[in-house]
Every structure is written in C-alpha cells, then in structure tokens.
Amino acid sequence: MSELIAQAERLLESAKGSEEVELFLARGVDTEVQAYQGEVEELTTASSSGIGVRILRDNAAGAQIGTAWAGSLDDQAIENAIKEARENARFATQDEFIAFARPDGVTASALTLTDESVASTPLDEKIAMAIELERLVRSGDRRIRQVDAANYSDYIAEAAIVSTMGIRAAYARTGAYVSVEAIATDGSDDQTGWGLSAGRAPRDLDLAQAAADAIRRSTRMLGAVKPASFKCSAVFDPRTAATLFAIIGGALSGEAVVRGRSFFANRVGEVVAAPSFTLVDDPTDARHFSASPYDGEGLACRRNVMIERGELRGFVYDTVSARRAGTVSTGSAVRGGVAGSPSAGCRALQLSPGDIDQAEIFRRVGNGVFVESLIGVHSGVNSVSGDFSVGVTGLMIRDGQLAEPLREITVASTLQRMLLDVIHVGNDVEWLPGSAAGQTVAIANIAVSGS
Numbered sequence: 001m002s003e004l005i006a007q008a009e010r011l012l013e014s015a016k017g018s019e020e021v022e023l024f025l026a027r028g029v030d031t032e033v034q035a036y037q038g039e040v041e042e043l044t045t046a047s048s049s050g051i052g053v054r055i056l057r058d059n060a061a062g063a064q065i066g067t068a069w070a071g072s073l074d075d076q077a078i079e080n081a082i083k084e085a086r087e088n089a090r091f092a093t094q095d096e097f098i099a100f101a102r103p104d105g106v107t108a109s110a111l112t113l114t115d116e117s118v119a120s121t122p123l124d125e126k127i128a129m130a131i132e133l134e135r136l137v138r139s140g141d142r143r144i145r146q147v148d149a150a151n152y153s154d155y156i157a158e159a160a161i162v163s164t165m166g167i168r169a170a171y172a173r174t175g176a177y178v179s180v181e182a183i184a185t186d187g188s189d190d191q192t193g194w195g196l197s198a199g200r201a202p203r204d205l206d207l208a209q210a211a212a213d214a215i216r217r218s219t220r221m222l223g224a225v226k227p228a229s230f231k232c233s234a235v236f237d238p239r240t241a242a243t244l245f246a247i248i249g250g251a252l253s254g255e256a257v258v259r260g261r262s263f264f265a266n267r268v269g270e271v272v273a274a275p276s277f278t279l280v281d282d283p284t285d286a287r288h289f290s291a292s293p294y295d296g297e298g299l300a301c302r303r304n305v306m307i308e309r310g311e312l313r314g315f316v317y318d319t320v321s322a323r324r325a326g327t328v329s330t331g332s333a334v335r336g337g338v339a340g341s342p343s344a345g346c347r348a349l350q351l352s353p354g355d356i357d358q359a360e361i362f363r364r365v366g367n368g369v370f371v372e373s374l375i376g377v378h379s380g381v382n383s384v385s386g387d388f389s390v391g392v393t394g395l396m397i398r399d400g401q402l403a404e405p406l407r408e409i410t411v412a413s414t415l416q417r418m419l420l421d422v423i424h425v426g427n428d429v430e431w432l433p434g435s436a437a438g439q440t441v442a443i444a445n446i447a448v449s450g451s
Helices: 002-014 075-091 123-140 207-219 238-251 254-258 319-325 358-365 415-420
Strands: 020-036 039-059 062-070 144-163 168-185 190-199 230-236 279-281 304-308 349-351 368-375 387-398 401-414 422-425 441-449
Touching (some): 002 144, 062 075, 123 144, 238 415, 254 319, 358 422
Antiparallel strands (some): 020 144, 144 168, 168 190, 279 304, 401 441
C-alpha cells in the first residue's frame, strides 16, 4: 500500500503551473471458482491495476476539470492518462462549484479490513470449498433437482489517493464469498433459491449455512400459488430489507438532493419515518463489507446519522455537492473504480436493531406476506417520486406462522408511506456485501396484487 502512495506522490511532480492534480491508484487480485457436478466449471485468478486522473484549472468564471484513466500502472499508460486529462480540462464546462477535496482535520479511523489468509490459502482449498458447497446442496434434500451454480470468490484490493491540495490516503480490504443457487422440484413445479455466506477471509465462510439457505429457499416455494389482490402488512427478510435501505440511501445523497432528484429534498427536521426507524451510514464500522477509513476523495470517513427516531437529520455530501448545498463534505464520496469520478453516496447503511427476532415479528403481524426476494427493483422504484411497485416471491403469514408460498405477485406503496408504516424492526442484523446491512422489517399497509 505504501508503494502506491510513493508512486502517486512522485507522479504529482507532473503538475504544471497553477493546475490542481488528483490521482487515484488502485490494484487488486480476484479469484473466482464455479463448480458443477463435482468438477470445476470455471476458474479465474486475475490481477488488475489502474489509475484515475483528474486535473483542475481554475478560472474567474469557475473551474474546469478534465478526467482520464488507464487500466495499468505502467509509466507510459500513466503519462498518457495525465496528458489526456490535461487536454480534456481545456474543453470542460466552467463550474463555480467544482473543487478538489482539501484536508478537513478529521482523523481517519484505524480499521482492520484485510486478512492475509485470502492470499495464503491454497487455490486447491478454494476449489474444494466450491465443490463441497455444491455437494451439500445436492445431497441435502431429495427435492433438489439441480444446482445451477456453486461459487467461491475472493478479492484483495488496495488504493491510494493523493492530490496537490494535500490529500494523502491509502486503504486496503479483502473479502471472500460463497454462493449457490438450487433448483427444487416436486414433479409438477420447479423453484429456485440461493444461499450466501460472506466474510473477510475463507475461514469466515459457513458452507453448511449457505447450502441450507439455498435448500430452504427453493423447497419451501414449491407449490406456490397466485393469490387474489389484498392489502396487508409485509415482512421483509434481511436481504430484501437491505435492498430497501440501499434504495433509501440513494435518496439521501446530497448529489440527488441538490439536483432535485430526491423525495427527501427540503425535509430536514421533518418526521419522515416511524419512531423505531434510526438509519446511519457508518463506514467506520468494520463489520460492514464496504467499511473504509477514507472516502473516494481521500477524506476520513465518518459516522453520519441520516434518520434518527423517524426524523430526517441530513444528507451525505462529497466536496462538490456540499459546495452546491452551501455546506461541507461529510466524508461520503464514492467512486466506481479508476474510471469513475467521486460522487456523494451512502457506503455502509445500518438500521438500528430492534429487540425482537423474526419469529416474534411473524407472531405480532399475525396475517400478512413474507417477502423473500424482490424482482424488477430498478424499473419498479422511482427515488424521485418515491413510487414503489416491484415483483416479489415469498410466503403468506397466517396466524403468526409461515404458510403457503406465493408467486407472480407485486407489492406496491410509496417509499414515503413505507417509512412511516414501519411497525416492527428485528434484531437479526445480517452483514451483507453492498452498501447496507439488513434485518427483518415489518411494514403495514402494503398493497399486494395477484390474480
């Protein structure tokens, strides 16, 4: 990691005159194994590296910024990227709000986000995990007809950000995952279900749990029926709840707010959710897979309270969106690799846990729908208007117990209404890859459309 910082600092010497330069260097190694019928179907181990360059020219009417990137850290590739960014800046639109991040005095958290065993675990052991996962699913229930894919994957990633404005940041993380998709049949119906286990290292993975999860999710959907339309409380499992939180997080981006593309705009201080709803974005919590000491501009990440006991407290900002909003960065810049520019976004959302488990939530709801997967989220959710209408698979809840499985149904409401209608929050927090952890959440007044 220190090598990336040292290389980036040497490259800053290429700055000319009054121009500002920001460099984002990254490298990593990814391993993926896919097993099928007891053998390796696909195996990939790939190394990658690259640089993202941003060059800013300040003018009386506003700054111009040019960007470029290269998928290599070779000297010639870097030289070409810097030259291209400098040329692009000449033709960029001037904008009074564009600026690079400057150190703000916030100290980065000391986080341990790596495990050396990702690199030291022999490849044979990683292959064996994928093969064993498939075997566990195939042998776990006679109704399992096929295993579509049993996968092992891991990564080692490191990055450095430096700039002529004094930014010096470096961080690294590792991760490992197993996932499997099972197909169950009862002779007249086929249903799929998937299982997952994730951690920082191979030893954190629970193959039996992932296999049991896939078996349970596929077999209990056999014989699914299409019900008549009705209105009820919906209970979202931790994974679907995490998806909801990530959608809400998108509307809490200062970038979305200043552009008028959030249903939260101009509502700070208002009650926007149920009293049990406290949502924070905390990349300093190492339990999150997206935790990081630094954001995408090299500022220290920090804990930001978004909604507290139902009240909207604020938004997350990067440098530019903060300037547009007349405030300061919350250390919340995210970027999609070396080819992406920073933008404001939530990185590690978590809803404060309740004090009851999933079974107790079922009991208290009594009758409703248990939502186990969401279909068509990107097309069915509008973060500007808040409209929410997506396909789901799940089961009926009847007399506080899971009952018959449901198919071809849609649940609908608005995100504004759903937040206010949260009636139960579970204590079963599940740390998941992505921008949000999840736990069981029950929401009243959901319209279910069936036949």
